Amino acid sequence: MNGGNRNRWGGGRAPRPTTARQQGGLLEGARERRVATGGIELCVAELGDAQQPTVMLVHGYPDSKEVWSKVAGLLADRFHVVLYDVRGHGRSTAPVPLRGGFTLEKLTDDFLAVADAVSPDAPVHLVGHDWGSVQAWEFATVRRTEGRIASFTSISGPSLDHFGHWIKRRMTRPTPRRAAHLLGQSAKSWYVYALHTPLLPELAWRGPLGKRWPRLLEVTEKVPGDGYPTASLPQDAAHGAWLYRDNVRPRMRRPRTDAYAHVPVQLITPTGDAFLSEHLYDDLDRWAPQLTRRTLPAKHWVPRTRPDQLAAWISGFVNRNESPVPTAQPSPTGPYADRFAGRLVLVTGAGSGIGRATAFSFAEAGARVVAVDRDADGAARTAELARLAGAPEAWAEEVDVADEEAMEKLAAKVATAYGTVDVLVNNAGIGVAGAFLDTTTQEWKRTLDVNLWGVLHGCRLFGRQMAERGQGGHIVNLASAAAYQPSRALPAYCTSKAAVLMLSECLRAELAGQDIGVTAVCPGFVNTDIARTARFAGMDERELRRFRNRTSRLYGLRNYPPEKVAEAVLRAVVTNRAVVPVTPEARGIRLLSRLAPRALRGIARIQPPS
Structure with a gap:
């Protein structure tokens, strides 16, 4: 949608523009104006080129527009970014009286007034978080806003109408699963009940809770203490209680039956949200026919903790719905497209085998x-095929x-060129077989250089970049069932993979506090080129060719495809598992290593057939 009709759009009171000025604090450099609507004035901030598509960011509770400062800064190079303080918050004035002044109908008037002021001739791309998303669902589903919104990205805030129908369906047609979902969300909604009590929320926010809130966010949500929240927090939170009081009960009792989105919707769901269950959105396809789903391994306040990923997803969604010509890029078809679309994945050893299959699986997502x-x-070749498989971009x-x-040069280049x-x-990785006494120092060194030091280099360089960004990530290290199965024929290989396994366990413990997951994936016998390229210590060329051919035939007969390992890699990232044995033999050996290690030691003594 490109807003080709440049006629003025109706809705809301005419704005009263003020002189733009430089705004300090978290939104340094923003242009500010005041917009009058419904007897109040809204404080509106703008960044970026006003000739570009307009992206409007709506904040939640108990926030002000500054919650979006990081995301807004990332979007401002490409879009006209608009933020405003919801009535009664930040630098916007509050209605008098407060009761009845925060209804969704009046919030819709506010949105239309701001949209008229900042983008009178073209629809805006709407993004809402928390209560910003709750009210934006209203904007995206009522008739009087049709044509004023080009797209809507919803983050951690459901439609109250959809929520009301969700509850009714689970109460009128209960099943054990539905009852569990209902009870789970009821527990997560404790704060809603508290905000309906008279005076207590206001007293708490203006007293000890308001003072301690920044520290609570830092401890529970890992929101960095970087000047957010702003000094207006106690007043914002006290006023914002009326968002709940004016709207929740009426919509829960009588939810609208026509609450269908008339715009494309992108739903971003943080999987660790302490306030909203993922199951709230199980029926959303019914209400949003043009729905794109995204999931993010994070907690509730993602505008502060995951701004890079939000900005990337918002940009992609805006561009897709702004272009008048449909893109030729194939849509992601993989089972984890909601999780990995647009994310940057680096795979080593991607020229063949498990590495190539893994690159393809991420590309399909x-x-x-x-x-x-x-x-x-x-x-x-892998990069070329990855683009055909669905990767929006792929590099070799x-x-x-x-x-x-x-x-080190690769890490610097990737950070600069790709992010x-x-x-x-x-x-x-490489394979090497042969008795310990037959394996030369050079063969040991090369095996450890690739299988262990190669992993160490990747973890150190790219793991540090993840940690410095402070927005999480995931590291997958390919170990092997040989990591926990001793073998007289594979001492160098087993040692290198055991080291990778222990390295992964240590890193997982160290990086967990920075939301960086680490997984060791342990395949067994997989049909790849490793057998054909492996070195066999203590053999001449004739014996080497014979053993390679024989081993390759065995792997071929086993015929476990690398694509299944790739599936396990993606699944491991999504579930954040520590150790993932892949093949049946790898799982069996892992179990034996825990329950009967003496049996594995006995198996290790068996001389392999020559």
């Missing part, structure tokens, strides 16, 4: 992919992961 391999042609990089200097990696898959 809509991720941007960096395919890394020491085989430049193989990496380039030629690097030997054992080369520390080359990896901070969201998911790192350390897959590159």
